[in-house]
Amino acid sequence: MRTILFLLQKEFIQIFRNRIMLPVIFIVPLVQLVVLVFAATLEMKNIEVVVVDKDLSDVSRRMIGKFEGSPFFKIKDFTFSVSEAEDFLRANEADMVLHIPQGFERELNRENRAKVQILLDAVNATTAGLANAYASNVLRDFNEQILVERVGVLGGRIEQVRIRYSFWYNPDLNYKIFMLPGILVILVTMIGMILTAINLVREKELGTAEQINVTPIRKYQFIIGKLVPFWIIALFELCFGLFVGKILFDLPMVGSLALLFLFASLYLLLVMSIGLFLSAISDSQIQVMFLVFFFFITFVLMAGIFTPVESMPDWAIKVNTINPLAYFIRVMRMILLKGSGFSDITREFYTLGIYAAVMLLLATWRYRKAA
Amino acid sequence: MKRFTGFVIKEFNHILRDFRTLLILFAMPAIQILVFGFVVTNELKDIRIAVLDQSGDRYTRDITNKIMSSGYFIFDGYLESTRQIEQKFREGNVKQVIIFEPGFGHKLIREKSADIQLLADASDANTANLVVSYTSAIIQDYMMDLRKKTGGNLQILPEIRMMYNENMAGAYMFVPGVMALILMIVSALMTSISITREKEMGTMETLLVSPLNPLQIVLGKVTPYVALSFINAVTIVALGYFVFGLPVHGSLGLLLLECLLFISVALSLGIFISTMVDTQQMAMFLSMMILMLPTILLSGFIFPVENMPDILQWLSCLVPAKYFIIIVKSIMLKGTGIAFVWKETLVLVFMMLFFIGSSIRRFKIRLE
Amino acid sequence: MNRKKTVIRVRDMVKKFGDFTANDRLSFEVYEGEIFGFLGANGAGKTTALRILCGLSLPTSGEISVAGYNVYSDREKIKKRIGYMSQKFSLYEDLKVYENIRLYAGIYGLSRKYIRERTDHLLETLGLEGVRNKLIAELPLGWRQKLAFSVAVFHQPSIVFLDEPTGGVDPITRRQFWDLIYRASQDGITVFVTTHYMDEAEYCDRVCIMEAGRIEAIGTPGELKGKYAAKNMDEVFIKIAR
Numbered sequence: 001m002r003t004i005l006f007l008l009q010k011e012f013i014q015i016f017r018n019r020i021m022l023p024v025i026f027i028v029p030l031v032q033l034v035v036l037v038f039a040a041t042l043e044m045k046n047i048e049v050v051v052v053d054k055d056l057s058d059v060s061r062r063m064i065g066k067f068e069g070s071p072f073f074k075i076k077d078f079t080f081s082v083s084e085a086e087d088f089l090r091a092n093e094a095d096m097v098l099h100i101p102q103g104f105e106r107e108l109n110r111e112n113r114a115k116v117q118i119l120l121d122a123v124n125a126t127t128a129g130l131a132n133a134y135a136s137n138v139l140r141d142f143n144e145q146i147l148v149e150r151v152g153v154l155g156g157r158i159e160q161v162r163i164r165y166s167f168w169y170n171p172d173l174n175y176k177i178f179m180l181p182g183i184l185v186i187l188v189t190m191i192g193m194i195l196t197a198i199n200l201v202r203e204k205e206l207g208t209a210e211q212i213n214v215t216p217i218r219k220y221q222f223i224i225g226k227l228v229p230f231w232i233i234a235l236f237e238l239c240f241g242l243f244v245g246k247i248l249f250d251l252p253m254v255g256s257l258a259l260l261f262l263f264a265s266l267y268l269l270l271v272m273s274i275g276l277f278l279s280a281i282s283d284s285q286i287q288v289m290f291l292v293f294f295f296f297i298t299f300v301l302m303a304g305i306f307t308p309v310e311s312m313p314d315w316a317i318k319v320n321t322i323n324p325l326a327y328f329i330r331v332m333r334m335i336l337l338k339g340s341g342f343s344d345i346t347r348e349f350y351t352l353g354i355y356a357a358v359m360l361l362l363a364t365w366r367y368r369k370a371a
Numbered sequence: 372m373k374r375f376t377g378f379v380i381k382e383f384n385h386i387l388r389d390f391r392t393l394l395i396l397f398a399m400p401a402i403q404i405l406v407f408g409f410v411v412t413n414e415l416k417d418i419r420i421a422v423l424d425q426s427g428d429r430y431t432r433d434i435t436n437k438i439m440s441s442g443y444f445i446f447d448g449y450l451e452s453t454r455q456i457e458q459k460f461r462e463g464n465v466k467q468v469i470i471f472e473p474g475f476g477h478k479l480i481r482e483k484s485a486d487i488q489l490l491a492d493a494s495d496a497n498t499a500n501l502v503v504s505y506t507s508a509i510i511q512d513y514m515m516d517l518r519k520k521t522g523g524n525l526q527i528l529p530e531i532r533m534m535y536n537e538n539m540a541g542a543y544m545f546v547p548g549v550m551a552l553i554l555m556i557v558s559a560l561m562t563s564i565s566i567t568r569e570k571e572m573g574t575m576e577t578l579l580v581s582p583l584n585p586l587q588i589v590l591g592k593v594t595p596y597v598a599l600s601f602i603n604a605v606t607i608v609a610l611g612y613f614v615f616g617l618p619v620h621g622s623l624g625l626l627l628l629e630c631l632l633f634i635s636v637a638l639s640l641g642i643f644i645s646t647m648v649d650t651q652q653m654a655m656f657l658s659m660m661i662l663m664l665p666t667i668l669l670s671g672f673i674f675p676v677e678n679m680p681d682i683l684q685w686l687s688c689l690v691p692a693k694y695f696i697i698i699v700k701s702i703m704l705k706g707t708g709i710a711f712v713w714k715e716t717l718v719l720v721f722m723m724l725f726f727i728g729s730s731i732r733r734f735k736i737r738l739e
Numbered sequence: 740m741n742r743k744k745t746v747i748r749v750r751d752m753v754k755k756f757g758d759f760t761a762n763d764r765l766s767f768e769v770y771e772g773e774i775f776g777f778l779g780a781n782g783a784g785k786t787t788a789l790r791i792l793c794g795l796s797l798p799t800s801g802e803i804s805v806a807g808y809n810v811y812s813d814r815e816k817i818k819k820r821i822g823y824m825s826q827k828f829s830l831y832e833d834l835k836v837y838e839n840i841r842l843y844a845g846i847y848g849l850s851r852k853y854i855r856e857r858t859d860h861l862l863e864t865l866g867l868e869g870v871r872n873k874l875i876a877e878l879p880l881g882w883r884q885k886l887a888f889s890v891a892v893f894h895q896p897s898i899v900f901l902d903e904p905t906g907g908v909d910p911i912t913r914r915q916f917w918d919l920i921y922r923a924s925q926d927g928i929t930v931f932v933t934t935h936y937m938d939e940a941e942y943c944d945r946v947c948i949m950e951a952g953r954i955e956a957i958g959t960p961g962e963l964k965g966k967y968a969a970k971n972m973d974e975v976f977i978k979i980a981r
Contacts, residue, residue, distance in 0.1 A: 006845030014833050020653050028660050038680050039668040039687075042413065042497040045678055063527075089534055090705050092697065095677075113526040122533035123700050124544040126413035126501075127675055132531055133504040140511050143527045147518075160484050161514055163507045167493035168460060175496035183664065190659060198652045206571075207827030214793050214823040214900075215846045216815055285651040286564055290395040293560065293659070297552075298406060300663075306673045307413050308498045310466070316410045330463065337494040340461050 003217060007225030011199075015229060025195075025233060026240070029187040033180065033241055034248060040179035040306060047131050048076040048094045050085045057105035059146070063116070066142045067098065072134045082119075089121045096120050096131055169252075169337050176249050181332045182305035184241040189299075189325060192234040192268045194292055197275035200226055200367075201288045204279075223364050227272050234268050235261065254339030260332065263345070266352050267328045273359035274324070280366040299325045327352050378583060378591040386595055396561075400553045400603045404610050407549045411673065412541035415501050419447040420467045421459055428476035434487075438469070438509050443502075460492045467491045467502050535704045542615035547699040548672030550607045551692035554630070555637045555666050556658065558600045562593055562641030563654040571650055585734050593638050597631075600638070604630040611703075620706025629702065629712075632719050633695040639726035640691070646733040666692045694718050743770035746898055746929050747792060752801035754787050761787040763952040765801070769931060771897075774924050776943030777933040778976065783949040785933040786826070786902055792931070793823050793900050806897050819847070822891035822899035822928075826906050830887050832876040836867070839875060840890055847894035861889055881912030885919060892923050899923060901932040905939065917942050940972040948979055955979045 015021060049067060053060050067073045076094050079085050088094035099117035108114040118135055122128035144160075167173055203209040212222065238261075245251035275292065282288035302316060303309075303325035309317065320326040327348045334340035342349070387393060420438070424431050439446045447465050450456065459465040470488040472478070479485040489506055493499035515526070536543045566589070583591070608626065611617040619626060641658065648654050668674065669683065670692035676684055687693050694715040701707045709716070747769035754762040761784045769775045779785045790796040792805050794814035803810045806820040830839045837858055844854045862868045865885055875883060884904060892899050901920075905913045917939070924930050932943070940946045940960055947957045956963055956979055960972055969975045 003846055003848065006842055009845075010831070010834065010838070010842045013838060014831070017833055018653075020648060020657075024653065024656055024660060032660075032664050035683070035686070036664055036668045038683050040497075040674055041678050042500065042674060043678055048677075086534070090701075090707055091711055092701070108527070113528060115528045115530050117530045117532065119532045119534050122536035122543075123704050124675060125533075125536060125541050126544065128533055128536070129414070130501065130504065132533075133508045136508055136529055136531075137504075137511070139527055139529050140515070143515075159479055159514065159517060161479065161487055161510060162484060163487050163489060163510060165489045165491065165503050165507075167491050167496075167499055167503075170493035170496055170499070173493055173496040173500055178495050178497070186664065190656075194656060194659060195652075198655060202650070202652055206832075207825060207829055208831055210795060210825055210827070211823065211829035211843075212846075213795055214818060214821070215843070216818040217846050218815075284389075284392075285655070286568070287389075287392050287395070289560065289564060289651075289655045290392060290399065293556065294395065294399045294403070296659075297556075297663070298403065301407050301411050301667075306667070307411050308415075308418075308495060310418050310498075311412050311414050311416045312410045316406075333494055334461070334463055338461050338463075338492075340463070344461055344463070 003221050004224050007217075007221065008228055011225060011229040015233070025191060026237065029191070029237065030241065030244060033183055033187060033244060036183055037176045037179045037249065040182075041175045042126065042130065043173070043175065044072050044127060044130055044134065046074045047072055047096055047134065049073050049096045049098055050077050050079060050088045050094045051075060052079055052082055052085050052097060052099040054080060054102040055100045055104040059105040059108060060100045063100065063139075063142055064098070066138055067135075070134070070138050072131075073138070086119065089119065092121075094121075095127075096135065098135075177245075177251050177337065178333065179305075180241075180245045180249055180251055181336055182329055184238065184245070185303075185325060185329050185332060186300055186305065187241065188234050188238045188264075188268070189271050189328075190296070191237055192230055193271045193275040193296060195230050195275075196226060196272045197279040197288050197292045198285055199230070200276060200279040201282055201285050205284055219364050219367055223276065223360075223367065226276065227269070231265075231268050231272060234272075235264060238264055251336065253336055255335035255341065259342060259345075260335045263328070263331055263335070263349060263352070266349070266356055267324060270324050270352060270356035270359055273356060273363045276363040277359060277366060280363055280368075299323050302326065303329050305329055321351075322355075324352065324355070374583060375587050375591060378587070379594050382591055383595045386599070396557070396599060397603070397606070400557065401606055401610060403553055404546065404549050404607050405614065408542050408546050408611070408615050411545045411549065413497070413501075413673070414541045415443040415498075415505060418444050418467065418498070418502055419465045420444045420469060420506075421447045421450050421456075421465045423450040423453065423456070423468060423470045425473040426471045426475035426477075430476035430479055430485075431471040434471075434510060434513055435469070437513050438506060441505070441509055443505055456490060463492075465492070466495075466498065467506065469506070540616070542611070543617060543700075543704055545672070546607075546611045546615055546617055547696050547703070548670065548692075550604070550611070550699065551633070551670060551695045552663075552666050552672060553607065554600060554604055554634055554695075555692050556662055557603065558596060558634050558637035559641035559644065559662055560655060560658045561596045561599070562638045563644040563648075563658050564651050565592055565596075566642065566645035567648060567651045567654040570645075586731065589642055589730070589734070593642065596638060597634060600634040601627075601631060604634065617703055619703050621702035621708060625709060626699070626702045629695070629698050629716065629719075632716065632723070633691065633698075636691045636719050636723045636726070639723050639730065642730045643726040643733075646730050665690050669693065671696055691719060691722055743772070745769070746771050746806055747775075747931065748802070748804045749788075749792075750802040752788065752791065752803055753799045754784075754791060754796070755799045760952055762791070762798075765949075765954055767947055767954065767957055769898075769929060771929055772924065772927055773944040774920060774930040774932065774942065776940050776946040777931065777949065778935065778937070778940055778946055778972075779933075779949035780935060780980065784952040785949055788949075789900055789902050789931065789933055793821060794818055820897045822894065822896040824887050824891040824899070824901050824904055826903035830875045830883060830890065833874060835872050835874055836862070836878075836886060837871050839886070840893060843890050844893050849894060857893065861893070865889060881908050881915075884908055884912070885916060888916065888919055888923075892928055895926070896928060898929040898931060901930065903933055903935070905934065905936065913939075937971070937973040937976050940976075946972070948976060950980060 051064055053064060068075055082099055085097040089097065097119035104114050120128045120131055170177060278291045279288045282291060302320055302323055331345050331348050334344060422435055438444060456468050468490040472486040475485045487510060489503050491499040491503050612619060644657055645654055648657060669687040669690045676687045676693065698712045698715050701712050745768045750766045752762055752765040765788060777785045777789065791798045791810065794810060794817050798810065805817045808817045810817065840858050841854055862871055867882065870878060888904060905916055920930055943960065945959050948955050963975050967975045967978045969978060
């Protein structure tokens with residue numbers, strides 16, 4: 001125990017003495033947290049539309065007015081040539097072309113049906129899909145409106161379904177409170193995993209690890225000495241990040257914070273053990289860095305932080321059973337936003353616990369005092 | 372020049388000798404593009420929906436069937452009462468609950484009006500928004516069909532064309548993004564680390580007293596990485612083409628040139644980082660910290676920049692990956708030439724010159 | 740000589756790295772309290788042998804005991820009784836002088852009070868009181884080496900292993916360094932030192948000369964000079980190496 005205290009003292013002195021390290025650990029992540037949560041939105045505000053109205057009729061003008069009135073669309077320009085309109089799409093200057101062909105109104109009156117053409121820039125399939133849904137909605141509303149007018153003249157009524165939405169846990173659809181825990185998890189993990197991994201290999205490369213290896217120090221003492229400092233710093237960072245989230249973004253904290261931190265402690269232990277293991281199998285900082293980079297980015301992009309897990313293929317969902325971030329992000333959102341209790345996250349808790357124990361043992365086993 | 376070539380060859384050998392790093396360097400981008408190309412997507416798929424059907428008539432069943440057969444959703448089961456909703460959401464699997472009011476079909480036919488409630492788990496606001504939009508679109512479609520049968524007939528038929536991506540493949544969006552992310556981080560990390568390594572090991576001083584001037588030393592260290600990164604870029608484009616079916620409508624030559632330009636920007640950024648820090652640890656941490664999240668979030672990789680608040684739209688102008696992604700999409704998917712992307716290209720060139728210029732200045736200050 | 744107690748006993752020690760044999764059946768003994776020099780050109784296998792004795796590396800075969808313990812089974816017990824200083828500089832550069840001493844002494848289980856007292860005493864004898872609060876990175880190489888040695892013997896081990904301790908140091912500092920070695924030796928610490936400076940060999944009680952993984956000669960500097968009819972150790976070495 002005394003030996004461990006001496007080691008911890010040393011690690012902390014080294015961390016706090018490094019003048020660049022501290023701002024990078026504390027300030028850069030928080031700035032990113034505050035700024036980047038705003039970025040993670042799929043909310044479509046300004047779908048820019050180029051209109052090709054070849055009909056120039058009363059109905060076509062009303063239809064365009066309907067688009068103008070929608071909060072999602074912004075009429076960017078009018079033109080009479082479809083190919084000119086397509087150039088807007090090609091140059092990334094518009095997202096959608098609304099083409100009302102000549103004779104639209106006449107056909108609608110005579111045949112009861114008429115076509116409009118919508119061209120979407122579908123390079124981003126998701127936003128194109130969403131724009132499509134919105135545009136179809138606008139058209140359907142308009143359709144219903146003119147139908148009601150016409151049937152109303154004849155004195156009848158048409159069937160209508162009133163759809164009412166309600167968004168639970170987040171009635172304003174505030175994407176920030178969803179993203180903030182996600183980005184926070186990334187930052188905290190970065191500190192835990194990367195710094196731990198690099199720290200050990202750095203000592204190998206500088207030669208100080210050898211001096212330590214020739215002392216009667218125990219493996220577990222050494223590992224604890226390497227784990228605890230960044231473990232504390234990462235937990236502190238998490239605490240700080242949640243505080244900032246509460247103050248600036250009114251992040252809900254419905255569930256128990258104690259449970260959250262209990263889970264976070266376990267999670268950090270796991271990712272730090274992974275970091276230690278990777279550093280134990282590497283000889284140089286370059287190697288460990290690429291290994292960590294590989295696992296870290298893969299974990300981050302697969303965890304469902306930015307894109308929904310449900311959209312992923314089945315094999316990816318299976319791979320996610322070994323992705324620590326996937327567990328933590330899920331549990332963190334459940335506790336914070338929905339107030340889930342221990343009974344809701346029992347499975348995640350034990351899985352992570354066993355996983356952490358295994359990785360810790362593996363890291364300790366793989367760490368060699370003698371070659 | 373001959374001395375310089377010798378130095379570059381030495382650096383090459385140095386990198387090639389470390390087999391493990393080399394393996395990671397080449398295998399990693401390939402694996403990542405394969406994984407992310409399939410995984411990173413916003414498309415709705417297999418969203419679990421529970422239904423509370425208090426009416427249980429022909430119409431509610433038809434609507435339920437129509438929703439579930441759309442391909443976006445999975446039927447999780449019927450709920451017995453409103454009390455179960457909370458529990459379902461808390462467990463976290465069900466994302467939406469559809470509630471039909473009692474006597475739905477009866478009301479719809481007699482009173483011409485009936486209620487459907489959509490409850491979405493909006494802790495993920497983005498997904499909730501998609502889910503609700505898609506569900507109501509399906510319900511509205513059903514109503515159109517229904518009216519056609521009952522006589523109220525007046526239809527505006529939207530004819531939708533998905534330009535440049537008829538099958539709505541998510542990969543079209545994400546492959547260019549992953550490409551930018553990997554090239555950016557791998558290139559910047561490699562240079563910043565390899566230069567700080569020399570500093571940390573004290574070998575930088577040895578190099579500085581050699582007859583090579585500082586610019587040559589830095590260029591010598593970077594040149595091999597330009598080659599390595601370029602191979603990575605080609606691998607990624609090839610995988611995009613063969614695995615994800617991303618077309619190259621525009622000029623392949625131009626595309627590769629732009630890749631080379633982007634790599635150079637990333638490498639010069641790496642050099643710039645290495646002039647700010649003294650240890651590999653800090654170089655790596657700084658590269659990851661300041662590059663990873665902005666490159667993912669502010670480049671239009673996952674979230675379209677146009678939807679962001681103004682401040683972030685301005686900030687995104689500082690992210691090199693943003694321009695690269697625009698360029699790649701324009702050339703590959705829209706088949707446009709330099710006439711459409713010269714602005715973005717110019718910005719990248721300017722960024723590269725800026726990083727190299729600042730690095731040289733900082734380098735000189737340190738030497739004096 | 741045989742009256743003395745043996746503290747290191749090596750018999751047929753072999754270390755292979757793949758096909759390459761770094762140590763080829765080495766056998767020698769080191770006696771308590773002596774300064775034992777391990778000589779050889781770079782790559783002769785000195786450091787490999789020393790690392791095995793310190794428990795940093797495992798031998799391929801051979802019977803080896805250090806301070807009465809077997810290097811296969813009791814490496815951790817050996818480590819309690821030895822000190823080590825390597826050619827790579829091994830103090831933490833971003834720690835201050837006293838912080839380095841405190842760390843290593845603490846690892847060996849010395850009490851904080853004792854460490855404080857001994858540190859003051861040590862810095863005084865080294866004439867380094869003024870740099871107590873300086874970072875190692877700020878010290879000149881010679882001072883660091885002396886400090887590293889003092890840290891290696893701070894816990895009063897029975898054997899101290901020095902791996903090319905004077906590499907890159909000026910002649911005066913080297914002289915001072917050897918004074919420290921003599922002092923440690925007088926305190927009863929056995930010194931095992933590798934070097935490729937032949938003049939340093941003269942300072943050793945006994946030397947062992949290695950060439951391409953084998954021991955070519957072993958004995959006191961006087962014996963070796965007599966045997967090879969040489970004026971100094973330099974000549975002995977050149978004759979052997981040829």
